[in-house]
Amino acid sequence: MKITVVGAGYVGLVTGACLAEMGNHVVCLDVDTRKIAMLQRGEIPIHEPGLDALVQRNAAAGRLAFTTDAQAAVAHGTLQFIGVGTPPDEDGSADLQYVLAAAANIGRHMTDYKVIVDKSTVPVGTADKVRATVAAALAERGVPMDFAVVSNPEFLKEGAAIDDFMRPDRVVVGSDDERASLLMRAVYAPFMRNHDKLIVMDVRSAEFTKYAANAMLATRISFMNELALLAERVGADIELVRKGIGSDPRIGTHFLYAGAGYGGSCFPKDVKALIRIGEDNGLDLGVLNAVEEANERQKHVLVERVVKRFGEDLTGRTLALWGLAFKPNTDDMREAPSRVVIAELVKRGAAIRAYDPVAMPEARRVLEGVAGVEFVDSQAAALQGADALLIVTEWKEFRNPDFEMIKATLKQPVVFDGRNLYEPALMKAFGLEYVGIGRGTAPAAQA
Ligand code: UDX
Numbered sequence: 041m042k043i044t045v046v047g048a049g050y051v052g053l054v055t056g057a058c059l060a061e062m063g064n065h066v067v068c069l070d071v072d073t074r075k076i077a078m079l080q081r082g083e084i085p086i087h088e089p090g091l092d093a094l095v096q097r098n099a100a101a102g103r104l105a106f107t108t109d110a111q112a113a114v115a116h117g118t119l120q121f122i123g124v125g126t127p128p129d130e131d132g133s134a135d136l137q138y139v140l141a142a143a144a145n146i147g148r149h150m151t152d153y154k155v156i157v158d159k160s161t162v163p164v165g166t167a168d169k170v171r172a173t174v175a176a177a178l179a180e181r182g183v184p185m186d187f188a189v190v191s192n193p194e195f196l197k198e199g200a201a202i203d204d205f206m207r208p209d210r211v212v213v214g215s216d217d218e219r220a221s222l223l224m225r226a227v228y229a230p231f232m233r234n235h236d237k238l239i240v241m242d243v244r245s246a247e248f249t250k251y252a253a254n255a256m257l258a259t260r261i262s263f264m265n266e267l268a269l270l271a272e273r274v275g276a277d278i279e280l281v282r283k284g285i286g287s288d289p290r291i292g293t294h295f296l297y298a299g300a301g302y303g304g305s306c307f308p309k310d311v312k313a314l315i316r317i318g319e320d321n322g323l324d325l326g327v328l329n330a331v332e333e334a335n336e337r338q339k340h341v342l343v344e345r346v347v348k349r350f351g352e353d354l355t356g357r358t359l360a361l362w363g364l365a366f367k368p369n370t371d372d373m374r375e376a377p378s379r380v381v382i383a384e385l386v387k388r389g390a391a392i393r394a395y396d397p398v399a400m401p402e403a404r405r406v407l408e409g410v411a412g413v414e415f416v417d418s419q420a421a422a423l424q425g426a427d428a429l430l431i432v433t434e435w436k437e438f439r440n441p442d443f444e445m446i447k448a449t450l451k452q453p454v455v456f457d458g459r460n461l462y463e464p465a466l467m468k469a470f471g472l473e474y475v476g477i478g479r480g481t482a483p484a485a486q487a
Contacts, residue, residue, distance in 0.1 A: 044114060045066060114148075118223065134161065154187045167247065192246070195210075198304065209237065214241055301338035303367070345475050359426055364433065382410065428454040444470065
């Protein structure tokens with residue numbers, strides 16, 4: 041099939057490359073000339089495991105092309121996927137200007153029947169706005185033409201996006217048009233050969249499903265974080281509690297990990313947007329408000345512990361920090377808890393020695409101008425001259441580090457583990473003072 045993907049960002053690129061892999065002829069359109077030039081050279085502007093090989097292979101096979109030429113790109117695909125950004129407005133609602141600009145473009149240039157597919161996360165009712173925008177552009181040209189607007193939210197996890205697309209748990213398609221549903225079914229059939237995981241519903245329910253899924257997951261995380269804080273006070277271990285409750289199939293084992301708070305490009309933005317949608321519809325979403333509040337508090341928990349251990353004034357203290365990205369296997373620093381941790385520590389006079397396996401260039405960019413942060417190129421280098429170690433992202437390479445080296449290098453052998461990577465008993469055996477999240481008692485104040 042011929043497919044156009046509008047937006048060569050994270051969602052657009054993964055979608056385009058995976059669709060090309062199944063034999064479709066895909067053209068990716070973006071207004072960013074620099075990005076398109078990079079992609080044409082086979083360079084991938086983002087970090088996502090497996091994406092570079094996939095893009096290069098399909099580009100070489102002539103199934104995946106990149107362009108800034110809107111007219112040619114719109115003419116190409118029967119299916120027009122819109123995967124542009126929907127950044128939060130000042131009031132938290134999703135800014136639809138890029139989605140609607142893409143829709144106007146399609147209306148301006150289309151010459152035959154198109155299925156316009158919203159992949160971006162957009163509020164309920166956006167498909168109607170897209171439809172109206174395309175219709176207005178067509179009316180301006182005075183050429184009535186048939187088209188359909190479909191909602192097809194993405195459920196890709198950064199760091200696992202290729203696998204998520206290739207082997208989806210489910211594909212949600214919101215469509216009120218039979219021909220469009222048929223085409224969507226055909227596009228996704230190769231990704232679900234053994235099980236039909238396509239869930240077709242009306243457009244509004246599909247739009248809502250995406251927010252509901254992310255809000256539900258964010259709620260689980262915030263609730264586990266809250267339980268972890270309480271577990272500490274009553275002397276329980278949240279890691280054991282997690283196993284205990286996760287074995288109930290009604291609860292399930294995923295997304296039950298207490299930590300330093302959730303971040304990334306989706307949860308914080310979508311939770312805010314849904315709260316805002318509630319307000320617009322006269323409904324106070326109390327649970328979701330609390331989810332957001334708890335997450336903000338959680339991003340400060342590591343710092344509170346450092347302060348409890350070393351005092352409010354951290355002047356003259358150096359802290360090693362492992363992990364900057366909002367989660368492993370990505371260089372994404374958007375809403376990363378590490379940013380709050382660093383800002384709060386630096387504010388109190390601490391110097392930071394930070395290391396991340398992948399996100400360092402991105403971290404340098406977003407933390408530019410923050411004084412007191414030095415980026416170093418290894419776990420060991422971060423520990424040099426440091427009083428204590430903080431772990432903010434659970435990269436695999438942090439899971440079994442050289443504990444003896446940590447003990448020997450740190451001035452005070454304290455590990456503040458924001459992701460519960462280690463067993464407290466093991467840390468004790470290595471002579472390390474260990475502070476996790478929700479694992480027994482919080483640290484005692486010491487000089
Ligand atoms: C998420 C959704 O999972 C995905 O379906 C959607 O399309 C986009 O948003 P992503 O933001 O890439 O994906 O990351 P995810 O793996 O879901 O993690 C989000 C955040 O939650 C991370 O900061 C992670 O550290 C945190 N998290 C996750 C926890 O703190 N505890 C958990 O148990 C799970």
